[in-house]
Amino acid sequence: MTWLSIGGAPAWADTAPTPLAWRDFFVLPIGPHGLEPTPQLRAAHGQPVRLVGFMVQREQPQAGQFLLTPRPVAMSEHADGEADDLPATTVTVLLPPGQRDRIVAHQAGPVAVVGRLQYGPAEDATGRVSWLRLELEPGALAAQASSPAPHAASVH
Structure with a gap:
């Protein structure tokens, strides 16, 4: 199993x-009104x-983002359109503003990310x-970790 870690302790964190x-994302079981954020998710916002x-x-x-889920998922946007199989807990990981033109190559196996969590549409x-975004701090990805769009390079 290969681990990839993106971002360390954020500079903006005390x-x-x-x-x-x-x-810790949503209350289980799902109730009659649908998904409800847990107190832990609300506190993490x-x-x-x-x-x-x-x-x-x-x-x-x-460019500028990738999606993170609790289990491995493959998306075929061309074939499936908006009928994807992404779980409700999918997190959009946003690269820092200075790296929004970059594409992060897919990495198989678990990925650890550190950033500021945002909850809401x-x-x-x-x-x-x-509904869930994780904003990486500037410098979270090394220069060799990503490449300008449309080319992609491996993240090590």
């Missing part, structure tokens, strides 16, 4: 990032967190709405 588990998951293998990677340039 303390170490809080580890957040996927089971706007705070530095550490999350371990799997990068979504995308047919069409998007937000629409990206493609029209996709995300």
Whole structure:
């Protein structure tokens, strides 16, 4: 098993990032009104967190971000359109503003990311709405960790 770690302790954090588990996102079982955020997720909003998951293998990677899920997932945007199999806990990992033109190559196996968690609806340039985002701090990815779009390089 190969591990990839993206970002260390954020410069904007006074303390170490809080580890957040996927089971801490939504109340289970799901109630009659749908998904309800847990107190842990609400408390983590706007705070530095550490999350371990799997990068979504995308047919069409998007510059400046990648998707992280609790289990390995492959997306075929061309074939499936918006009918993807992404879990509700999918987190959009946003690269720092100075690296938004970069594409991070897919990495198999678990990925640990550290960043500031945002919870609530937000629409990206493609029209996709995300409810969970993790904003990486500047310098979270080394220069060799990503490459200018449309080429992708491995993250080590």
